[in-house]
Amino acid sequence: MSDQQPDVPEPDVPASDPSGQGAGADVPELVAAERAAEPHLGPAAAAALATVREHWAFAEDGDDLTPEYAALGVDPVYADAAERIVARAAARARAVRAGEVPYVADGAFTPEEARVVERAVATGLWLDAPWVAAAAATLADVSVAPGSARTLPSQAMCFAVARSMRDLPTPEAVAALTAAATEARHAGVRKKLARYAGAARRNLAGRPAVALRLPTAGTPTRAQVTAWTRTLEACFTLDPRWPAGTWTALVHGTPATSRVAAGLVWTGARAGSFRGVPGAFVDASGAAVDLRDDDEVRLWHPAAASPAEREAWRAHVWSEQLEQPFRQVFREHYAAVDDGFTGAVVDATQLVGVARTQGWGAEHDVLARTAGGLRAEISTDTSLYPGVTGTARVTGVRVGRAGRHAQPGRSGTVLVPVPADELPTVPVSELLRSVDLVVSTSAVALDGDEEPAERVGASPAGVLALRRAVLEHVLADLDPADAARVRVDGRYAVVGSVRVHLATARVTRDGDRLEVEPVADHGWWAPAGDPLLSRVVGLVAALLRSEGR
Secondary structure, eight states, rough: OTTTTTTOOOOOOTTTTTTSSSTTTOHHHHHHHHHHHHHGSSSSHHHHHHHHHOSSSSHHHTOOHHHHHHHHHHHHHHHHHHHHHHHHHHHHHHHHHSSOOOOTTOOOHHHHHHHHHHHHHHHHHHHTTTTGGGHHHHHHSSOOSSSTOOOOSSSHHHHHHHHHHHOOOOOOHHHHHHHHHHHOSSSSHHHHHHHHHHHHHHHHHHOHHHHHHOOOSSSOOOHHHHHHHHHHHHHGGGGOOHHHHHHHHHHHSSHHHHHHTTTSSSEEEETEEEBBSSOBBBBBTTTBBOOOOOOOEOOOGGGSSSSHHHHEEEEEEEETTTTOOSSSSSSOOOOTOOOOOOTTTTEEHHHHHHHHHEEEETTTTTTEETTTEEEEEESSOOOOTTTOEEEEEEEEEEEEEEEEOTTOOOOEEEOOOGGGGGHHHHHHHHHHHHHHHHHHHOOOOOOOOSGGGGGGGSSTSSHHHHHHHHHHHHHTOOOHHHHEEEEETTTTTEEEEEEEETTTOOOTTTTTTOOOOOOOOOOOOSSSSOOHHHHHHHHHHHHOOOOOO
16 A cells, blocks of 8 residues: 555454464454455545445446445545455465365355355455456366365355456456356356356446456457457447547457458548448548548447438448358347337247347336436336246337435436437337347237337338338349249238248248248348348248249
8 A cells, every 4th residue: 555545454364374264253354454445545436345245246237336446446545455365365266276264155255255256356456456356266266166066165255256347347347257157167157157248248338438448468369259249240339439449449450350350330520420340430421531630439339320321331242252251231229209019929938048149138017128317117017027938919118217216225227218310310219129039039920000019110111111112122132033923011021922021031822831941052142140131031032042943
C-alpha cells in the first residue's frame, strides 16, 4: 500500500497453514481479511460493500451492481485487500489440487469465504487489474477434484468466481469459464459453467474498452478468433462505440481479426458507413472512405440505416458475394412498435429451452431479459419453468427501461414503460430479434391463415421478411425462363402449383405434403447463416428441375 493509505492490519494466518484455518474457527481467513479492511474504507466504498453483501448474484437477480463494484474498485484500501484475498484463495485452491491439504468434498472454503472472494474478484474484474488473473487458476482448481472424483473442492467457490466472471467479464475471464466448463467432471457443474460462459460472452459486449482484446498475446488460435467474432456480434445488443484509433488497433491488430472486420460494415460518426481494411475503406458504391483517428466507430446495423442505405449494402454484399462472419447486412431488424408475436401458440417446453440459451429467464408466466439498461418481456398464459409441457399462447411483448424494485428487500428488475421514440434503436431491435427467434423457433407449425402461429415473424423486417428479400435477390439472378416460374407470395415460395413455406420449409401441393429432396449444388449464391433458408433455396432449385422435366 502507498504511504497515503491507512495501515490495515492483516489477519494472523501462518504461511505454513495452507488450509486457511489459522485465523480461528469462528472467523475463516478470507472473511477476516475483508473485515480487517472494512473500518478503513471511505464512505462510498463502505456503502457499496453493504449493498453487495445483501445480494447473491446480480445477473440472475437482475440487479446491476456495477456501480457498487466501481466504488469498491476506486477505494485503494478495498482494492488492496481484494488483491490479497484473491491471491490467498488461489494459493489455498492450488494446495488442495496439489494434495498438500487432505481433500474433503466441498471443504476447501466456507460459503462465507466464497462470497468474500466473489466480491474481490468482481472488483478486480471491474478494474481489469493484472492480479485478477489468479482467479482463473482458482476456478480451474476448485471445479475439479484431485484424482478422479466427480465432487468439487468447493462448489460454493466455483460458482462464486464463475458468477463474478459472468457478470463483469474480460476476454480472459470468458476463456477461463469456457475452459472450466470443458474440464469439469460433474455434469451439472459443467452445464452451469457453460451457461455462465455464454452469458459472460454476451455481457462482454457491454465493456467496449476490453471486449475486443484477445485473451493471449501472439497469433490467435481459431477458437479464439471464433470467440472474438461471437463477442463482436454480441456488441449489437449494447451498440458500443470506439474512438477510431482504438478501434483500428483492436479489430485490425492481427491478420485474423482484420479479416473478420473487413467482412463487416461499420459506421463512422463523420465518415458514414464503410467496410474494408485501413487505407482501403469503401462505401456501398465502392467509393473510397477516409476514416480519421478522431472519428467514432460502431458496427453498422440495418435498424439504424435508411431503407436506401440498407438496400445499397445488400446490393454490395450480393454483387461481391461477400460471406459475412455473421448475419449483418441481411439481418432481421425491428422497431419498438413491432408486434407480430401476440397470439402466437408455442410449444412451452421448447419456448423455455430456447429462451434460456438466449439469456432469458422465466418469472411465473413471463420470460424476461435485461441488456444495457433495457428489459424485454414475453408474457404468456402459462406458468413457465424448466420441464413445463404443453402449449402456451403469447399474450404480449414489451420493451422498456430496466428499473429496480421499489419495495425494500426485493431484488431483480422491473420494466419501466417509456415512449418508443425514447428507446435506443439498435438494442431494442436486437432484443426483439431475440423475441422473434425464441417465439418463431417454438411456434406450433400450423398451416391455416387464421392460426396464431402464422403471425409469428410478421414484423416488416423479421425472419420471414428477410427470407423473402434474399429469395427475391436469388430470383433476380435466374435466367428469365426459370424466374418466370417462381414467385414469392407472402409466407411461401411458389413454383407452379407447389408451395414451400418460408417458416418451416414444408412443401405442399393443394394442401397435401410432398417429400422433396433439396438440391445442394444448385450454383446459386445466398448469404450464409440461415440453414432453413438454405433448405428453402435448395427446394426451389429441386422443384424447378423436376417441374422442368
